Amino acid sequence: MKPLSGSRPPEHINIVPFVNVDNMMKLVLHVGIQTFLIELSSYIEADFLRWRHFDKSPRLASHSREGVIELMPTSDGQTYGFKYVNGHPKNTQHGLQTVTAFGVLADVGSGYPVLLSEMTILTALRTAATSAVAAKYLAPKGAKTMAIIGNGAQAEFQAIAFGALCNVRTLRLYDVDRQATDKCAKNLAGFGFEIEKCNSAQSAVEGAGIITTVTADKSYATILNDNMVGEGVHINAIGGDCPGKTELHRDILLRSDIFVEYAPQTRIEGEIQQLDKNHPVVELWEVITGAAGGRNNRRQITIFDSVGFATEDFSALRYIRDRLAGTRYFDELDMIADPDEPKDLFGMLLRAQTVS
């Protein structure tokens, strides 16, 4: 491995640019968090607009008692991407992240990888950017107040994205863990929000036109009861994202219009796993392309039942790849065996003897 970062993309196809955690943070800060989220959301929106170009399938999940490990592949015919991601709610008890991830882009024509990137931070950013894209189409016009229920690792990213893309100015924070709320409020102090720390989910949602639920419990939890949700709000439901894990009472779903990323996956993992398999939902790309309506009246409750979909990770990796150009925020990994003569893999191995 060449220890020095380069300022240009690698010249050799066997060398894969790798964005480690440190470089991802530097890249985000170099671009600016808000600008990064705005640019990232434009990539996500552009890929939703060409939804039909993508190979789509529900992610491949390996469930265990402790959590889940998933592979999320997709392709637009030119570029292939996948993300490895885990979800282990009890990890935080051991000082570990609930969700960690990394991802790869590859060239469909040759099958060679062209980017390896950390995606723990990038997933937090793309999840927030996707929520903000959905809210642009679904949230009530002029809503400036957002409740955030669940103030863990994803909360601040949601806040910044809604501030940057949806003009949210007031945040009402609640978490069963008061320290999480304090942390969230402190981290957001420099971003120009009016912040209220609330003592219950009930009080957090008061006056909020947008309600974001982003808790991490791996169970059927009821973060929002039916009587807590008034007319006209938009619910950005992030936390219910695997089988057996939901956040909203079923009755809320029944009186709302539900928007999802990719229905076959959301029916397995989202809030709508509580509903009949034929319950009508609208896919977000339909709203963005104009094939379906979004919010159509002031009293309507809209829910973005977000579970995260492979195209969003693809968009995020695509953005990172473009954004890396001209920067030094990557290392070069010698990942692909590259014999001088392609049929002579064994000869390359033999010849390594003489130089090692």
Next chain:
Amino acid sequence: MKPLSGSRPPEHINIVPFVNVDNMMKLVLHVGIQTFLIELSSYIEADFLRWRHFDKSPRLASHSREGVIELMPTSDGQTYGFKYVNGHPKNTQHGLQTVTAFGVLADVGSGYPVLLSEMTILTALRTAATSAVAAKYLAPKGAKTMAIIGNGAQAEFQAIAFGALCNVRTLRLYDVDRQATDKCAKNLAGFGFEIEKCNSAQSAVEGAGIITTVTADKSYATILNDNMVGEGVHINAIGGDCPGKTELHRDILLRSDIFVEYAPQTRIEGEIQQLDKNHPVVELWEVITGAAGGRNNRRQITIFDSVGFATEDFSALRYIRDRLAGTRYFDELDMIADPDEPKDLFGMLLRAQTVS
């Protein structure tokens, strides 16, 4: 990223050991190619013996006109592994490898990756080791001569594995590309084989108790005709490994006993895609555990219809991980975001501002 290799596994769970191409070659040469194949085959055999412990599914394939990109995950409940692998037959026309790969092991309990490794070289080794394991149970007793039809990147690995594990002493090589045969013979010169370069597949199989077919064409090719295959031989069919790609005439299959890795995958990708969906096949683990018979008479034709299965990659990664201990053949990648307080991912990002 720390540019220096360590001599111990990383102390921090956010740091993932990475075996690049150069280190994989050094590790293989350090262990010795034959010893490496023998040890690797013992891991593969051990995992076939505990076949029922594994989560198994056909690989997730993304097909394009140029080739295929696949993800091959599996888990034994303690450890999760997956391989990324492509297959692009025309790549060699552009000086690229037909097959390249990399893989990951992760801890099921936490979801954190514990190893990232190049697998282009490792796949060649595990494919050869798996073939040799199958032949130990299926090849005619005392067979010392193997024909190898297709003398590309995989050929020498097959030869060395059969030499080390099955006592093959004579190789009969044939390829439509004579230069490939010359390359193969030259690379194998120091390994103690008697080598004959043949002018046709027909002449290569003469007197061979084992026939290995390992060509790369992505089409229904007929590398072996029915009249070329005599009684009592073992056919190690490696090259037919994706939909639309086969090497053996259907009539050979009909008079042989067919052994596969994982029937649901092989029916899609292997030689048996030419047969009725209910055509009887035996899975290799059944033979290894004694649940089914292998070779039972001298006139029987046995076919190992190999397509490569996720457990073999898992075994290979498990072997590499064990073999790395005490060596310097890895780098340390900063792949996992690791905030001091797990819920404070955003705070970690903010604080990076002050140090960058």
